[in-house]
Amino acid sequence: MLTAEEVGVVRAVLEAEGRLGPSVRFVSVIPKEPGKAELAAFVPGSPVDRVMRVQLLDRADGASFEALVSVTRGTVDSFEQLDTRVAQLPILNEEFVAVQEILDGDPRWQEALARRGLTTETVLATSLSAGHYEIEGEAGHRMVRAFGFNQPRKTDLPWGHPIDGLVAYVDLTENRVREVLDHAVVPVPEDPGNFHDPAYTGPYRTSMKPIEITQPEGVSFTVEDNLVRWENWTLRLGYNVREGLTLHDLSFFDKGKGRDRSVVHRASIAEMIVPYADPSPTRFWQNYFDQGEYLFGRYGNPLELGCDCLGEIHYIDAVIADEAGEPLTIPHTICMHEEDFGVLWKHTDLLVGVHETRRQRRLVISFFTTVGNYDYGFYWYLYLDGRIGFEAKATGIVFPSGYQEERSAYTTEVAPGLGAPFHQHLFCARLDMAVDGHRNAVDEVEVVRFPVSDANPYGNAFGRRATRLTTELQAKRDANPALNREWHVVNPEVTNRLGRPVGYALVPEGLPTLLADEQSSIAARAAFARHHLWVSRHADEERYPAGHLVNQHAGGAGLPAWTSADRSVDGEDIVLWHTFGLTHWPRPEDWPIMPVDSTGFTLKPVGFFDRNPTLDVPPGSRGGHCHGDGQEQ
Incomplete structure (x- = not known):
């Protein structure tokens, strides 16, 4: 997981290299995880080179960059300008804010709102990713498409008042509206949808009694430097700005x-x-x-x-x-x-x-x-x-x-x-x-129906095919739910006590x-x-x-x-x-x-264990005996 100190080092290293400026924004900083070969060769206690993959956007002209920065060595290992005609970096929060200003100042947008009896004073823009549709002039430009939502009062949620039949194509590279499509004037719905307002929801019910969940002796897991141990499980946790939570x-x-x-x-x-x-x-x-x-x-x-x-x-x-x-x-x-x-x-x-x-x-x-x-x-x-x-x-x-x-x-x-x-x-x-090792295979397992035959005279037989x-x-x-299809990840090199490959489905x-x-x-x-x-x-x-x-x-x-x-x-x-x-x-x-x-x-x-691995779980929710009729059994 990323630390605050590492973020600070990344910024300082890039600034020292002259890679930043007043219009350059950080899109993402994500730890570059070591490869499997590197992990396999790692000896506990050895130094670790922490490298970050950094994406940068220059808001002035849309130029996009990706760098690898070692926070351990304080160096920029690579710095590449990306081809924005092929793809764009993810959208910034700052750009969402900019769209509102761009739209509010566009006469075509103002005219479209006026056709509906609205003005920019109450209409909020919702900016959405543009996709790829080979629309002339969009290649190499950072594009979003924007809808409007009316917000009669600042405390209202706008979602109940979409301004349909209207969309704007906004160019964030040139900070302008490329096109306003005013296809149809559709009545703006009036249901406020203010689920946060008791005036809309009515008074809260009073019939729900408290539910308390307690563990008087504490939890059964431990966490140390993102290493988690719980019962027979061990794992590490990670988090990054693109995937969110990761398990290792x-x-x-x-x-x-x-x-x-x-x-x-x-x-x-x-x-x-x-x-x-x-x-x-x-x-x-x-x-x-x-x-x-x-x-x-x-x-x-x-x-x-x-x-x-x-x-x-x-x-x-x-x-x-x-x-x-x-x-x-x-x-x-x-x-x-x-x-x-x-x-x-x-x-x-x-x-x-x-x-x-x-x-x-x-x-x-x-x-x-x-x-x-x-x-x-x-x-x-x-x-x-x-x-x-x-x-x-x-x-x-x-x-x-x-x-x-x-x-x-x-x-x-x-x-x-x-x-x-x-x-x-x-x-x-x-x-x-990594089912009992890193050399695995996949079997597709599904139902097989057997017709009536000499081997199946009453037609009751069915089986499975791998x-x-x-x-x-x-x-x-x-x-294919009709065939109960699932996929078994097996290790052909490791067998259970029955001589079959261990696996997970x-x-x-x-x-x-x-x-x-x-x-x-x-x-x-x-x-x-x-x-x-x-x-x-x-x-x-x-x-x-x-x-x-x-x-x-x-x-x-x-x-x-x-x-x-x-x-x-x-x-x-x-x-x-x-x-x-x-x-x-x-x-x-x-x-x-x-x-x-x-x-x-x-x-x-599936065949990973030689028998039920929970035979040692004690009776009762607290690790003691179950209770029935007021007495221990």
């Missing part, structure tokens, strides 16, 4: 074998895309990469006890660089706690009179980020039985439009005259697997992937989201599924480019890329604020 070196202590066994080398949510379904002239371009275009790690929320987290909580602060290159600490960004999770296992045996129950428990590691109108919670779960779970929680405000019957095929009316276009929230998990995915192109796969939810047409711009730019599974040969620099630079990129970078080599993934050092997410048909119940909707996946041991 996840291993499980196997008491039967007397050693820690690796499971995952590195896990993160490496990209997400929110594509919208409204094809209207002012909205067809709405597709957001919340990481590659906005860097959602910089919007991490300071979490609050009793609201965001409940129980005995351990918090970790995150440090990022602000746009001036100064350290910015987000307090309590990462929340860590234990949860009771119901029954772990149970059996009442009538033959011998045995009745045993054990309770499941999980370690929860989470953070929340707010990107514009939506809020996302990212939750990693570690379980006593060796499972790893991930859950993304989407809440916040659905992106609104005016409602028109002719667009009802793509939009829900969520309040009178207020529309919410259909859209998806698609996430891509990067899972650098197909080894041997190359990168073969390993572009889609889930990636169990997908199997919900839809990208629904946009294959010929669309977003299908090219977010190709990763067209399949539930990709498997690639590990390479240290292959980190982001849509490519290193996403903003205004035409597509084809990232996974499509890497896997075109069709490298072997059978018994190699491999990375799984798993696309999962929600297809959101907004409901009236989602207005004015959306109750959490969730999606995720599970990594489950």
